[in-house]
Amino acid sequence: MPGRPSVEKRVIAEEVVEAEIARLHAALQDAREELEALRDRAERELGAEEAAIFSAHLLMLEDPELVHRAEQYIRTERCNAEWAQKRAGEEIAAELAAIPDDYLRARADDVRDVSMRVVSLLSGVPRAALSKPDQPAIIVADELLASDIAHFDRSMILGIAMQTGSPTSHAAILARSMGLPAVLGAPGLLDAVRTGDVLVVNGDAGEVIINPDAAELATWEEQRRARDRRRQELQALSALPAATTDGHAVEVAANIGFPADVEPALAAGAEGVGLFRTEFLFLDRAAPPSEEEQFAAYSQVARALAGRKVIIRTLDIGGDKHLPWLAQENEANPFLGLRGARLCLWHQEVFRTQLRALLRASAEGNIWVMFPMISDVKEVLEIRRVVNEVSDQLAAAGVPHRVPTLGIMVEVPSAALTVEAFLDEVDFVSIGTNDLTQYTLAADRTNASVASLADPLHPAVLRLIAHVVEAVRQAGKWVGVCGDLAGDPVAAPVLVGLGVDELSMAASLIPEVKAAVRSLSFADARRLALRAKSCRTAGEVREVLQQVTA
Numbered sequence: 188m189p190g191r192p193s194v195e196k197r198v199i200a201e202e203v204v205e206a207e208i209a210r211l212h213a214a215l216q217d218a219r220e221e222l223e224a225l226r227d228r229a230e231r232e233l234g235a236e237e238a239a240i241f242s243a244h245l246l247m248l249e250d251p252e253l254v255h256r257a258e259q260y261i262r263t264e265r266c267n268a269e270w271a272q273k274r275a276g277e278e279i280a281a282e283l284a285a286i287p288d289d290y291l292r293a294r295a296d297d298v299r300d301v302s303m304r305v306v307s308l309l310s311g312v313p314r315a316a317l318s319k320p321d322q323p324a325i326i327v328a329d330e331l332l333a334s335d336i337a338h339f340d341r342s343m344i345l346g347i348a349m350q351t352g353s354p355t356s357h358a359a360i361l362a363r364s365m366g367l368p369a370v371l372g373a374p375g376l377l378d379a380v381r382t383g384d385v386l387v388v389n390g391d392a393g394e395v396i397i398n399p400d401a402a403e404l405a406t407w408e409e410q411r412r413a414r415d416r417r418r419q420e421l422q423a424l425s426a427l428p429a430a431t432t433d434g435h436a437v438e439v440a441a442n443i444g445f446p447a448d449v450e451p452a453l454a455a456g457a458e459g460v461g462l463f464r465t466e467f468l469f470l471d472r473a474a475p476p477s478e479e480e481q482f483a484a485y486s487q488v489a490r491a492l493a494g495r496k497v498i499i500r501t502l503d504i505g506g507d508k509h510l511p512w513l514a515q516e517n518e519a520n521p522f523l524g525l526r527g528a529r530l531c532l533w534h535q536e537v538f539r540t541q542l543r544a545l546l547r548a549s550a551e552g553n554i555w556v557m558f559p560m561i562s563d564v565k566e567v568l569e570i571r572r573v574v575n576e577v578s579d580q581l582a583a584a585g586v587p588h589r590v591p592t593l594g595i596m597v598e599v600p601s602a603a604l605t606v607e608a609f610l611d612e613v614d615f616v617s618i619g620t621n622d623l624t625q626y627t628l629a630a631d632r633t634n635a636s637v638a639s640l641a642d643p644l645h646p647a648v649l650r651l652i653a654h655v656v657e658a659v660r661q662a663g664k665w666v667g668v669c670g671d672l673a674g675d676p677v678a679a680p681v682l683v684g685l686g687v688d689e690l691s692m693a694a695s696l697i698p699e700v701k702a703a704v705r706s707l708s709f710a711d712a713r714r715l716a717l718r719a720k721s722c723r724t725a726g727e728v729r730e731v732l733q734q735v736t737a
Contacts, residue, residue: 192304199261204299207261211254214308218248225337235408240297240333240357242447247301252472269309276302277608283470287522288503289442291355291466293733298359300332305517320502325386329377333357341365346388348395350376351669360695368411372393375627421698425456427702429690431683435709438689439701440496441689442669446484449491450621452694456701459553461617461668461691463488465541469502474512475537476642481544489552498617498667498691500596501541503527503559513537522631527560527596532569549591553605556592557617562601567612598622603651610662618655620670620685624648643672643727646679649728664730667691676703677732683709707735 199207211692226241247253253275260271276298283295299639306671325346326339336358352371352634362369368390380386380397386401387396387407399407430436440461441452452460468476468484487598488497504510504526513534516525531538558570574590582590597603598619606616620643625631627648642648652668656660659666672678676699682690683704690700707715715735722728 194234194269194273194310194735196264196518197267199265199267202266204262207268208258210309211257211261211272211305214268214272214305215248215310217252217305218301219245221308222248222301222619224335229337237499239445239447239451239729240361241337243294243357243445244297244301244334246445246447247298248277250472253302255297255473269306270301272305272309276306286466286470288464288466291464291470293353294444294467296332296352296356300334303332304334310345313560317390327380327386327390331358333361336361336365336367339365339367339680341367346390347371348373348376348380348386348388350374351535354393362374362712363695384622420509421702425701427456427696427701427705429704431707431712432705433708433710435683435712437683437687437704438667438706440498440667440689440695441649441694441697442691443488444489444693446491448694449488452671452697455493455694455697457697459492460488460497461667461673461689463497463499465500465502466504469504469510472512475510475540478540478544478624482547485544485548485554486551489548489554492552496555498555498557498594498669499545500557501528501545501561502531502537504530505711522625528570529560531558532566532573535573537575539577542574543581543588546574546578546588546590549557549589550587554593555592555615557615559596559619560622561595561600561609563619564598564605564608564612567595567609568578571612572701594665597655598626598670600627600651603655606655606658607662610659610664613664614665615665616655618652618666618668618670619670620648620652620668622673623651623670627651643670644681644728644732645725645727646722649685652682653685653720655711655717661685665689674700676700677729679703680707680712680735681716681719681732684712685720 188432195543209642217574222245224240226238226245227239229241256275256278257268257271260274261268264271278293280298283298284291284292296480315482323343323345325348326344327348329350331347331349332353332669342365348369349371350373353372357372359369359371367669368388370388370390370393373395376395385398387399387404390398396403428436429439438458439456440459441455442446442462442464443452443455444464444467447462468481481663485499525533545554548554558567561567574593578588579591588670594617595602595609596616596617596619597606599622602609603623624643626643628640628645630637656666665688668682668687669691672695673682673690677692682702692700715731718731719728722731
C-alpha cells in the first residue's frame, strides 16, 4: 500500500518556532498546488464528480481550525511542524468519525488524507504510489485514501479490497468512478489473502471471494460484463425524468454536504438538491461561522443551481458532537437529547445568525429551508416567531432578503403520527427515513448488535411514511424523502406508490433510481406500496420487492 511517513515528535528551540510555522505554511501552499493539479486531472480523466472530491480537499486544507491547531501545537509544545500537523489532523478526523451521520463521518478519511499530504511535504518523504504490478491485479490493503487511488494506473488495477473504510468515503466513490470494484471495511482481510491468490471483489454485495474454482470464476466474469453494460446504459439515460410508464413523474434530487457537490450532482441527473447539510460550516473550528461566511456558501449553491430548488437543512448537531465554541453539556443519550432544531432554539444566537444568512441568500435563488428533529408543534411555532423577527430586523436595516419556503423534517414518530397538526404552520415536509427508522424500531444502525433490526422497509416505518404522505397531500402541500431509503432502487417504487413528490439521495445513485421509477406504472407502484405496508415483517416486504424485480 502507499507509503506513510513515520512522524516523531521533536522539540525545537523557542527562537525557531516562527520559522517552523513558516515552514508549515509553505507546505500548505505546496499541498494546495498539488491538489489543484489533482483536481484538474480528475476533471479531465474522470469527470466533475471526481474533481469535486479534490475541490473538497482544498476547502479542508484551508480550514482555519486545522491550521490553527497545528500552529498552536508548534507554539505550545515547541514541536516540529510534521508532528503538529499530523496530531491536528488526527484530532479533527476523530471528531468527524464520531458523528452519527454516514456522510460526515466518511469525511474523516479526507481530513487524514489532506493532513498526511502536508506531513509528506514537510518531511520530504513522498507518499509513494503503489508499485506497478507486472500484470493486472487486485490491490489488497489495510487502508487507501482518495489521493492514493487517484494515482492508480487503471489499466493494471482490477479491483480494490480494504480492511478499513466506508462505502460512502471519497476513496470508495473514486474507485467506483474509475470502474474499479471495491470492498471496504473487511476485517481480517490481510490475514486471509496471500499474494498470488485469485480473488473476486464483489462491490455490490461487499464480499471478497478467495480462490474460486474455474466455473465460479467464469460466472463472476459474465456478471461483471453485464454490470458494466448496465452502468453505461443508465448513465446515458440519467438526464431523463423519473416518470412511470403511465406518465406519473417524481422529482429526483441530490443530498449534498458541500457547495462543490452541486456540479457532479447535476451531471448525475439531479433536478435539484433535496438536502444540503450545513454542518460543514460549523465543525472543526474555534469560532462559529459568521453570517457573511454562511451567506456566501448558501448563495453559491443557489447560484450554481440556476433556479432549481435547494432544500437547506439548518444546523443538525447533537450532544454527541462537541463544538469548542458552543457551551454544550455531555448527554447520556445524545440521540434523544439536544440536537437539531432543539439545539438551535436553545442557542438562539447561533440560530439567528444562520437564519439571517439564509433569508439573505433566499433573495438570490430558489431556496427552501427545513428544520430537523421536530417532535412538537410548539417548536415550529417558536421557529416561526424567530424567523419573523429576523425578517423584520433585516427589513428595518434595509437588507435585501426573502422569507423562504419553510418546512420540517419528519424523523420522529411523534411528528409522523400527528403530522396533520403541523400542516397549517409549514409549507412542506421532508421525511428523514434514517432517524425515523431508528426511533421507530429502537435500533441504532451504527450498533453492530442491533443494526439488522434497523430496516427502513419494516412495515411500521412504511405505515408511518404512508400516513405522513397522505396527510400532506390532502393538505395540498409537498412531501419528499431524503433518507437512505430514497436512494434504494428496490425501495424507491414503494415510495413512489405511496405518493411522495421527491426522492433525494447521493448523486451516484440517481441514474439507477430513475431507471427503477421508469420501469413500472404508477398503478403498479401503488399496488406494490399497498402490499408492502400490509406485510408483517421487513423480510416479507423484501420478498415482495424481490418478486417484482426478479
